[in-house]
Amino acid sequence: xxxxxxxxxxxxxxxxxxxxxxxxxxxxxxxxxxxxxxxxxxxxxxxxxxxxxxxxxxxxxxxxxxxxxxxxxxxxxxxxxxxxxxxxxxxxxxxxxxxxxxxxxxxxxxxxxxxxxxxxxxxxxxxxxxxxxxxxxxxxxxxxx
Amino acid sequence: xxxxxxxxxxxxxxxxxxxxxxxxxxxxxxxxxxxxxxxxxxxxxxxxxxxxxxxxxxxxxxxxxxxxxxxxxxxxxxxxxxxxxxxxxxxxxxxxxxxxxxxxxxxxxxxxxxxxxxxxxxxxxxxxxxxxxxxxxxxxxxxxxxxxxxxxxxxxxxxxxxxxxxxxxxxxxxxxxxxxxxxxxxxxxxxxxxxxxxxxxxxxxxxxxxxxxxxxxxxxxxxxxxxxxxxxxxxxxxxxxxxxxxxxxxxxxxxxxxxxxxxxxxxxxxxxxxxxxxxxxxxxxxxxxxxxxxxxxxxxxxxxxxxxxxxxxxxxxxxxxxxxxxxxxxxxxxxxxxxxxxxxxxxxxxxxxxxxxxxxxxxxxxxxxxxxxxxxxxxxxxxxxxxxxxxxxxxxxxxxxxxxxxxxxxxxxxxxxxxxxxxxxxxxxxxxxxxxxxxxxxxxxxxxxxxxxxxxxxxxxxxxxxxxxxxxxxxxxxxxxxxxxxxxxxxxxxxxxxxxxx
Numbered sequence: 001x002x003x004x005x006x007x008x009x010x011x012x013x014x015x016x017x018x019x020x021x022x023x024x025x026x027x028x029x030x031x032x033x034x035x036x037x038x039x040x041x042x043x044x045x046x047x048x049x050x051x052x053x054x055x056x057x058x059x060x061x062x063x064x065x066x067x068x069x070x071x072x073x074x075x076x077x078x079x080x081x082x083x084x085x086x087x088x089x090x091x092x093x094x095x096x097x098x099x100x101x102x103x104x105x106x107x108x109x110x111x112x113x114x115x116x117x118x119x120x121x122x123x124x125x126x127x128x129x130x131x132x133x134x135x136x137x138x139x140x141x142x143x144x145x
Numbered sequence: 146x147x148x149x150x151x152x153x154x155x156x157x158x159x160x161x162x163x164x165x166x167x168x169x170x171x172x173x174x175x176x177x178x179x180x181x182x183x184x185x186x187x188x189x190x191x192x193x194x195x196x197x198x199x200x201x202x203x204x205x206x207x208x209x210x211x212x213x214x215x216x217x218x219x220x221x222x223x224x225x226x227x228x229x230x231x232x233x234x235x236x237x238x239x240x241x242x243x244x245x246x247x248x249x250x251x252x253x254x255x256x257x258x259x260x261x262x263x264x265x266x267x268x269x270x271x272x273x274x275x276x277x278x279x280x281x282x283x284x285x286x287x288x289x290x291x292x293x294x295x296x297x298x299x300x301x302x303x304x305x306x307x308x309x310x311x312x313x314x315x316x317x318x319x320x321x322x323x324x325x326x327x328x329x330x331x332x333x334x335x336x337x338x339x340x341x342x343x344x345x346x347x348x349x350x351x352x353x354x355x356x357x358x359x360x361x362x363x364x365x366x367x368x369x370x371x372x373x374x375x376x377x378x379x380x381x382x383x384x385x386x387x388x389x390x391x392x393x394x395x396x397x398x399x400x401x402x403x404x405x406x407x408x409x410x411x412x413x414x415x416x417x418x419x420x421x422x423x424x425x426x427x428x429x430x431x432x433x434x435x436x437x438x439x440x441x442x443x444x445x446x447x448x449x450x451x452x453x454x455x456x457x458x459x460x461x462x463x464x465x466x467x468x469x470x471x472x473x474x475x476x477x478x479x480x481x482x483x484x485x486x487x488x489x490x491x492x493x494x495x496x497x498x499x500x501x502x503x504x505x506x507x508x509x510x511x512x513x514x515x516x517x518x519x520x521x522x523x524x525x526x527x528x529x530x531x532x533x534x535x536x537x538x539x540x541x542x543x544x545x546x547x548x549x550x551x552x553x554x555x556x557x558x559x560x561x562x563x564x565x566x567x568x569x570x571x572x573x574x575x576x577x578x579x580x581x582x583x584x585x586x587x588x589x590x591x592x593x594x595x596x597x598x599x600x601x602x603x604x605x606x607x608x609x610x611x612x613x614x615x616x617x618x619x620x621x622x623x624x625x626x627x628x629x630x631x632x633x634x635x636x637x638x639x640x641x642x643x644x645x646x647x
Contacts, residue, residue: 012571016313034327034334037589045316048309071365075563078358082559086552094542098535105368105531120535132189134547
């Protein structure tokens with residue numbers, strides 16, 4: 001029973017319902033004028049999320065066997081790099097992220113890994129930031145890196 | 146007639162033609178790279194125009210603009226990742242065609258429909274700009290509200306088989322668009338005390354996250370699967386007979402795009418969704434839409450490229466930029482001594498006609514340059530998958546952060562990417578998320594302004610004008626039609642379930 005309830009589709013639907021309900025509380029506590037449309041939207045959100053949840057519970061999709069995958073590592077790397085950009089600038093978080101992406105997608109030869117990281121990470125950053133002058137977040141106030 | 150010939154002579158200088166070729170080709174490539182779109186393209190090329198004359202500089206920028214709108218369709222078709230938000234609707238049928246091994250056909254239809262829509266909107270611009278501008282002025286807040294409501298209904302169509310999940314994702318996208326300051330009162334909404342969120346969430350990071358980053362996660366999860374390999378890009382133009390067979394769809398998409406572009410504040414992404422919604426109701430092959438039907442591609446691509454021409458109508462005739470891109474173009478015009486507004490046609494008619502001629506040449510250049518551009522993408526996608534995915538990660542990050550220079554946009558893209566992956570695994574369609582975010586702000590602001598005009602009386606919306614009444618009747622017919630077809634399908638399924646197998 002517990003394993004059925006912990007099915008990813010049911011958990012997703014339940015999480016969406018919870019988020020919708022939480023945001024609804026915020027919307028109903030806010031100013032009437034500004035929150036007029038959000039209240040309407042969130043009401044539809046909660047109603048549809050509830051119906052989706054009931055649908056998922058009735059359907060009882062088969063529980064897939066859990067597999068070990070490094071995908072959460074890639075996801076975490078993307079999120080950490082995105083958060084780190086605000087304080088470390090664009091280049092420093094981008095290099096390890098590109099290297100990890102290449103590694104996970106099976107570019108394992110050291111030469112190709114280093115070249116790929118430098119060209120895709122460093123090269124594109126240099127092209128946009130210094131050549132095309134599309135200013136990306138920087139570590140130093142001077143804008144060098 | 147003399148003025149048109151003089152304008153054509155201005156547009157056919159070698160400098161202008163060179164600018165068109167460089168701008169259009171660069172636009173196609175920039176548009177094809179996930180996250181980088183018209184805004185980034187124009188930002189890159191604007192400084193180069195300062196030393197050029199008016200027509201050459203505008204030729205370069207118009208080339209970048211039109212090229213980038215078309216270029217977005219290439220990666221939308223090849224890897225289910227629209228290069229620009231305008232191409233999000235292209236994924237609905239473009240990617241299924243790729244999965245069916247019809248890449249050449251899909252790219253061919255996308256290219257031809259883009260060319261057709263672009264040229265037809267130029268003709269509309271030349272013939273009917275003043276009339277269209279006058280008609281567009283009749284579209285006040287209430288009419289725009291009705292039009293956007295009609296477009297919102299395409300959520301039902303694009304989430305066939307999971308309508309409830311589609312509506313839920315649509316509301317999610319709508320709510321994303323509400324984060325930040327309220328457009329009417331300026332009150333903060335859903336910022337949770339975070340100052341950084343006051344400026345709101347913009348479309349590009351959400352599209353980058355929802356399509357590009359989530360696609361990387363999906364491809365990573367299936368990296369051993371042969372079916373997940375990127376197919377070889379090639380271009381097969383449709384034959385004359387095929388074009389004739391789908392001429393109504395081409396004309397409908399182009400006219401819808403041409404008209405939507407003339408309305409200030411809508412834009413190419415909204416036009417593509419509205420056109421797709423109309424194809425879902427009117428195409429003779431509508432039952433195949435979403436499963437790899439060229440009519441869906443035609444609806445999306447002809448309309449979003451038709452916007453490139455007609456978006457100049459409010460910009461040139463009224464001095465009102467329709468969106469960020471046309472605002473940048475308007476800024477470039479002012480820099481080069483063209484002052485958009487009601488006096489423009491009287492004061493600088495030759496320059497305006499020269500711009501119209503440039504627009505037509507750009508569309509022809511786009512058709513010619515499509516083959517070498519797609520050839521370049523074919524070369525890029527032949528690289529090992531790791532390099533392609535590493536490149537997409539970098540372009541996604543650069544694209545997300547470059548529009549406003551705000552690191553928050555990068556976090557938004559990353560979080561949306563994770564969320565989109567979870568939603569895709571749960572069977573939620575992502576297109577409604579983008580539709581909600583594209584159409585949501587216009588829906589809300591037109592509703593709120595309409596309520597102010599009607600002193601809070603919503604029932605007055607239905608009788609405000611003939612245009613509004615007609616649009617609301619169409620909405621009612623659409624809802625009734627959808628409910629009826631759903632009920633019929635349910636009865637058929639029930640009858641089939643009750644019939645014993647032979």
